[in-house]
Amino acid sequence: MSPEQSKALHDRFPALFPEKVWFYCGDGWYGVLEKLFSDIVEHAEAAGISPAVVSVQGKYGSLRVGTSEEDRHIRLLLHDAEDASEKTCEICGAPGTLLDDGVWIKTRCRWHVRR
Numbered sequence: 001m002s003p004e005q006s007k008a009l010h011d012r013f014p015a016l017f018p019e020k021v022w023f024y025c026g027d028g029w030y031g032v033l034e035k036l037f038s039d040i041v042e043h044a045e046a047a048g049i050s051p052a053v054v055s056v057q058g059k060y061g062s063l064r065v066g067t068s069e070e071d072r073h074i075r076l077l078l079h080d081a082e083d084a085s086e087k088t089c090e091i092c093g094a095p096g097t098l099l100d101d102g103v104w105i106k107t108r109c110r111w112h113v114r115r
């Protein structure tokens with residue numbers, strides 16, 4: 001993810017980032033991450049916990065996010081984000097499909113199929 005987008009998310013959700021985390025995924029998943037982080041913050045406040053985000057990476061075409069602590073609800077949110085990423089182009093954020101070309105598994109829209 002570009003440094004600008006990554007910084008915007010760090011700035012918006014400071015509670016989740018006591019330490020800077022490198023986002024190993026494409027800019028297209030910005031919206032998926034934004035929703036996930038916002039849901040985690042809302043839940044953490046209600047539940048009285050303070051999970052930090054420790055890893056963000058694209059793996060097998062989907063988004064994997066790790067947190068320092070997780071309960072049932074956070075696991076559900078992480079799973080939802082993984083599902084959402086499998087339907088979202090990792091490059092541009094348009095609706096996409098999980099593609100397997102034998103070498104790479106990635107999620108792309110119809111305009112970015114070849115990238």
Ligand SMILES: [Zn+2]
Pocket residue numbers: 089090091092093094108109110111112
């Ligand atoms: Zn795309």
